Amino acid sequence: MREIIYDVAVSLDGFIAAPGGDASAFPQTGPHADAYFERLGSYGTVIMGRSTYEFGYAFGLEPGARAYPHMDHHIFSTSLKVPEDADVAVIRDDWLAQLTALKKTGGAPIYLCGGGMFAGWVAQNGLVDRLILKRAPIVLGQGIRLFEGLTDPTSWAAGAVTPYDNGVTLLEYARA
Structure with missing residues (x-):
């Protein structure tokens, strides 16, 4: 069975972005970034929610295109609109069964x-196998939490x- 790995930058106070999805306060270059880009090559599939996918539009990602060319893309959304010939799969319903499969x-x-939000849902359903956190020496105070909506405690080794x-x-x- 394939692992789902949540590989993400996070502030000291547990946010992955400031309000509005702004990630500019996080260190963007250095050996931690080089290691991240190297790890990206080891993943075969990427999963994300609509907001994360649409975040790429501000950086030139075209609707329906892959953000990571070497990975299969599965976008979990009930409202994302992409062209019919999109190079990404949009999962609109039965998310748990689709992700388990x-x-x-x-x-x-x-x-x-x-x-x-999506990471919180995946974790709430017990599907995150590993966490790789790039803990940045910043405090944001507010923004997008590492796991939104997670209500059940989970233990990690x-x-x-x-x-x-x-x-x-x-x-x-x-x-754990």
């Missing part, structure tokens, strides 16, 4: 990309800890 297919790990000179710390966890 996706995990059972062969291949490289599944990258859970961004999205506090600590793994590797990698500190970087710019203050970012990479923290790895596996579901």
Whole structure:
């Protein structure tokens, strides 16, 4: 069974973006970013919600195009509009069954990309297998939480800890 890995930058106070999805306060360059881009090559599929997918539009992503060319894309949304010939799959209903089936297919790990609401839903359903957190030395005070809407506690086993000179710390966890 394929793992779902939530690989995301997070502030000291647990936010993945400031209000409006602004991620500009996070360190964008350095060895932590290089390691992230290297990890992206190990994922075969990306899953995300509509807001995370549409966030890419501000950076030139065209509706229906892949944000990560080497990965299969599954966008979970009831309202996203993409062209009929889109290069992404939009999952509109029966999300739990669809995501469970996706995990059972062969291949490289599944990258859970961004999205506090969607990540909260995936975690609430017990489907996140690993966390890779790029803990940034910033406090945002408000914004998009790491997991929105998560109501049940989940336990994680600590793994590797990698500190970087710019203050970012990479923290790895596996579901306990």
